[in-house]
Amino acid sequence: MSLDELVRRAQVWRADQAPLARGLTTGFPALDALLPAQGWPYPALIEVLTDCEGIGALSLWLPALAELSRAQWLIWVAPPHLPYVPALQRHGLDPARLLIVDALPAEEALPQRPRVRESIEANLWAFEQALRCVDCGASLTWCEALDSRALRRLQLACEAGVTLGVIFRPARFAAIASPAVLRLLLSPAVHATGLDIQIFKCRGSLRAQTCHLDLSAYS
Amino acid sequence: MYSELTRPRSSTPMPAALRALPAPAPLAAPHASRLWLALELPQFPLQVALRGDPSPRACVMAAGDGTRQQVLFANTPAIRLGIRPGLPLGAVHALGDVRMLPRDLLAEQRALEQLCLWAYQFSPLLSPVAGTGLVLEIQGSLKLFKGLDTLLQQMRRGLRDLGYRGYLAVAPNPAAATALARARQQGVVTINEALPSALNELPIDVLALSPAKAQDLYNIGVRTLGECTRLPREGLGRRFAPQFLRELDQLYGRQPDLRLYFELPKSFNSRLELPWEIKHTPALQVAMMRLLHELTAYLRVHAATTRQLHWRLHQADGTSKRQVLGLGTPSREFARLSLLTRERFHREILHAPVRAIELTVESIEPEPAPHEPDLFTRPATALPEDWPQFVARLRARLGPRALHRLASVSEHRPEHATHWREPLASPRATADCKSKLAKGLIRPLWLTRRPIPLRAPEGKPEWGGALTLSAERERIQSGWWAKESVTRDYFVATDARGQRWWIYKDLGGERGWYLHGIFE
Structure with a gap:
């Protein structure tokens, strides 16, 4: 029988037709429309790949984090700089629910300072524990060295603890396969202010999609 | 005899409830009153x-002095070698590799x-x-x-x-x-x-x-x-x-035997002398578990819990290393105490071999009332602990300086507006998060740990390329009371790639340009 027959008889499953559980709203309607779950998949491990700072990679998460911080804890593991609390408060995040974990707080100001291997492993351990913790709603980490086996463990930890896990990595890891549920590539918009988001892996859709967000009005 | 007592003497009829009582069973044969x-x-x-x-090494303990030392006790591997109590020490060394332990x-x-x-x-x-x-x-x-x-x-x-x-x-x-x-x-x-x-x-x-x-x-x-x-x-x-x-x-039980009973000490302090010096922390685990079992028995006897364990490692050079382990919530369960102790000493490096370990508990508190079970079920694969215990576990593994919470202070100077504090057990509304930014002020999400000086050829600051400054500037002038007076003009700078930075020109001392924040 032909392919159309099979599809008609509902014996072939198509990825973009599968109904997905509704995700956590991102706060940006343009992005919500693009994501299969109409929001961030929850609970899941999400990779954000970007080479540039200062383009709004963290502001993208603030609406969802503000929503989660109402009832649950947020854990940030090894942030590259100091969070500025009044700005976080302005976006609706409750600083009393934020825990910063860093096994080796960097003494110098340069964000490219290489960290000691033990502290990297300790930070990864802390990230996994944060994902497994039920009281933690979301956990963010900025690290580079993760192989696919570690990522798979983190993905399972997300599901075990019902936590949103976000990993910020340099863009060169886009070419390497990863078991994360959603992978985004962020780059500064070429001709306008704002952010270009390219979704090159997500559950339930096969083609890469891009969208443009203007965050300057947001901060 | 008992049934006679339950029958009433008077002529009034017995109430129905009493009449239905069965006769009590006869007493069993008497056992010894004390066992x-x-x-x-x-x-x-x-x-x-x-x-x-x-x-599994053969060990003996000897008594006597000088050349007439004799074996007092020997363990099983030593007995297998042929050593018996009473053997002179010279013969012991001839029988094999035997360790001598002093008596304490x-x-x-x-x-x-x-x-x-x-x-x-x-x-x-x-x-x-x-x-x-x-x-x-x-x-x-x-x-x-x-x-x-x-x-x-x-x-x-x-x-x-x-x-x-x-x-x-x-x-x-x-x-x-x-x-x-x-x-x-x-x-x-x-x-x-x-x-x-x-x-x-x-x-x-x-x-x-x-x-x-x-x-x-x-x-x-x-x-x-x-x-x-x-x-x-x-x-x-x-x-x-x-x-x-x-x-x-x-x-034979013909005369009474009176004994003096043991009295409970008021605080817990236990010391374990190690049979030989230990250089690596994993080898200390066995000894630590023994002390923790003693501690849990002590706490169970007092029906109490504790919040802190004071460990002391006595080293070969006479010094001792002290570690205080905080437990988060008061607890006396062996599983929890041993997990925290293992995590804490997991990354400990010993500078000198350890001869003895000591565990002290200074204050105990009565057991808290048990928690009511949750109305909502938690996921089965989740960790069975609550938030303060989770924080205590992280702190035990990573060290006390690795965890912080943030508090905002009403302060114009941006680097002093955020304070790093010890994490709280619960997010109760504290006074240190109440200050809010005035409307219209632009603030970044990240601050660099220290202001980074920028190159500024011809007065135009650069950071990975030329920077375009915003038209509006913000002047912050503050801190005269603390001898750290700052007078700065802040700008939002955009570079060629579209990244946005928060930079300032220092009008006070060196008049240089610095990078202070990142608009993430």
Whole structure:
């Protein structure tokens, strides 16, 4: 029988037709429309790949984090700089629910300072524990060295603890396969202010999609 | 007799409820009013020394001085080599690679105290016996422990956890129980009438007599306790001290045997001397687990919990290293204490070999009321702990300086507006998050840890390329009271790639350009 027959008889499953559980709203309607779950998949491990700072990679998460911080804890593991609390408060995040974990707080100001291997492993351990913790709603980490086996463990930890896990990595890891549920590539918009988001892996859709967000009005 | 008492004497009819009462069952045959359990630890000084690090090496403990040293105690690998108590030391070294352990009377006394403390959970009436064991009165505890077998099983398991090897025996009086345990018979005798048959076959060394007396009895042909009792009493009392007769009577239950009971100490402090120096922390785990078992027994006896453990590692060069382990919520469960201790010492590096470890608990608090169970079920694969315990576990593994929460302070200078504090157990609304930014002020999400000086050729700042400054500037001038007065003009700078930075020009001292924040 032909392919159309099979599809008609509902014996072939198509990825973009599968109904997905509704995700956590991102706060940006343009992005919500693009994501299969109409929001961030929850609970899941999400990779954000970007080479540039200062383009709004963290502001993208603030609406969802503000929503989660109402009832649950947020854990940030090894942030590259100091969070500025009044700005976080302005976006609706409750600083009393934020825990910063860093096994080796960097003494110098340069964000490219290489960290000691033990502290990297300790930070990864802390990230996994944060994902497994039920009281933690979301956990963010900025690290580079993760192989696919570690990522798979983190993905399972997300599901075990019902936590949103976000990993910020340099863009060169886009070419390497990863078991994360959603992978985004962020780059500064070429001709306008704002952010270009390219979704090159997500559950339930096969083609890469891009969208443009203007965050300057947001901060 | 009982049924007569329930029948009323008067002529008024009995109410229906009373009439329906059945007659009580006749009383069972009377058991001994007191039941004693003896715990005997053979070769106690050797067990105390080897508790911290059991290993298959042959070890002996010697007594005497100079060249006439003789073996007092030997462990199983040493006995397999052929070493027996009484062997001179020269012969010992000829038999193989044997480790010599010094005898530490203070450590033995402390260990016996700790053992009494552990045994206190089974009965409050206990008394140590001359440095080899202890006796407990357990008749009152049988109902709580639901029978003698369960009690003995729990004791055996607890002894194993503490690292001791011992023999248990039960009898109606403490001397008989000790004698049965010393003979390694582990018998249970519950009534006085059965005592003679149990005790008569035991050899007389269960009495722990002085060597002279034991030799005398041996010379007159007495080998067992039964033969001792068959000797004429007056002659026995004249030949040996009358105290010997009294001991025999106490053994068979004919005379009372009074013991001095052990009293609970007010605080917990236990020290374990390691048989040899340990250089790596994983090898300390066994010894630490033993001390934690003693601590949990102590806390269980007091029905209390604790918040902090004070560990002290005594090192070979005479110094000692102190570690305070905070528990988050007060707790006394062994699983939790051992997990936190393992995490804390997992990454510890020892600068000198460790000779002894000590555990102290300074303050205990009564047990809190148990939590009501959650109405909502938690996921089955989640960790069974709550938030303060999670934070305590992270802190134990990563160190106390690795965890922070943020508090905002009403302050114009941006680097002082965020304070790093100790994490709270619960996010109650504290006064340190109430200050809000005025409207219209632009602030970045990240601040660099220190302002980074920028190159500024011809007065135009650069950071990875030329920067375009925003038209609006913000002047912050503050801090004159703290000798850190700042006068800065802040700009939002955009570079060629579209990244946005928060930079300032320092108008006070060096008049340079600095990068202070990142608009993420």
